[in-house]
Amino acid sequence: MQIDVDILFTWGAVAKKYLKDEIIFYEDDSALFYYQIVEGAVKMFCSNEDGKEFTQGVFEKGCSFGEPPLFIDEIYPCTAIATQDSVVIKISKDKFLTIIAEYPEINKSIMKLLALRIFKKSLTNKNIVNQKPEYRIHAFLRDYKQKNGVSDSEKLQIPYTRQEIADFTGLRVETVIRTLSLMNKCNKVEINNHKLFY
Amino acid sequence: MQIDVDILFTWGAVAKKYLKDEIIFYEDDSALFYYQIVEGAVKMFCSNEDGKEFTQGVFEKGCSFGEPPLFIDEIYPCTAIATQDSVVIKISKDKFLTIIAEYPEINKSIMKLLALRIFKKSLTNKNIVNQKPEYRIHAFLRDYKQKNGVSDSEKLQIPYTRQEIADFTGLRVETVIRTLSLMNKCNKVEINNHKLFY
């Protein structure tokens, strides 16, 4: 949970509903609000000229997203879209910055959040540059599992489609499918009835 | 300039010399100190199993580096190496966190710094996923130019070797060379006597 919802509302935040597939903000928009998810899920992604999509992150209930540009007067580097019907709290940049200045605990947690994001993005960079598909997929799965606090030994079903995994790893669907098949043969993943376990 | 040097020393920081090519910390070390460069330059990079290197960032006089893991009790995702003879100020993690809590202005500037790093890394991710070499190199050059506050119209000599550009972009030297030649033909860069201008 990023910022206590009561505090947000006290400072004038409003909750807004977004339907599945509705855009919350576009790449290159200027950043005017702090967003925090009450219900639902949001994906941030950017697409390049040939329409290929890259998923920069997914966010769920309790998470905030799109904060960095607020601090540096920058435009959004990616688009944010609701991947389910969602409720999102918005509060203006100024109020958000004020809250951070007023509440040391919140300040600290935002700092931690940003630090974690950098850490994760460093890893992502590293994994993507290593162009081997298996390596990229492995890193993605490991990260997903860890994010959900599941120990290495337990098997976990991965709730993403092959296309989604492709968008996370910067590969193509077919490559993901073929690589997963190979990984299945080597027992690096488990595929049952098209469902993927790791 | 990140944190005022006097403040750092007041809180017990020490300056340390590193010779060119000396390692400051290794990937997977735990993060115990805040580092800020007084003189010289530092590169952060990670390498994968086949020895290929990826440069996560370069830092110069006045810059700090390796802060994110301090906030989240994480190990370093990359190795830091002095690329020239350098002088670096070190201060313990605890003292650093105390300073941040004590000086709101410093707190703010660190927050901005982290936000900027995320922003940059998002762009890097995006550019690397777009696997076309020309695109990656272009993004790298644009970023370098912008970092140095040079307007789009001015030509700037790029002080990196082809190998270094390769390490920044996750490509191979030969690919960088061939791509730069092509870009030269289309006047997207200028090559004079092996020197690169953009």
Add this chain to the structure above:
DNA sequence: CGGTTCCTTGAGGATGATCAACGAGGGTGG
């Protein structure tokens, strides 16, 4: 000069992308 580092070129091979087609499952409406 002699050595080192960096740049350059060519040939060949590996591999991920692309294109095209089909299969499988799930939901909906008649």
Add this chain to the structure above:
DNA sequence: CCACCCTCGTTGATCATCCTCAAGGAACCG
């Protein structure tokens, strides 16, 4: 219950391109 549609998964063939390996040339420095 069946027919249809839509999304997702899968497979094969072909292509484009970046990597790899090998060699040589250019610049720079003591």
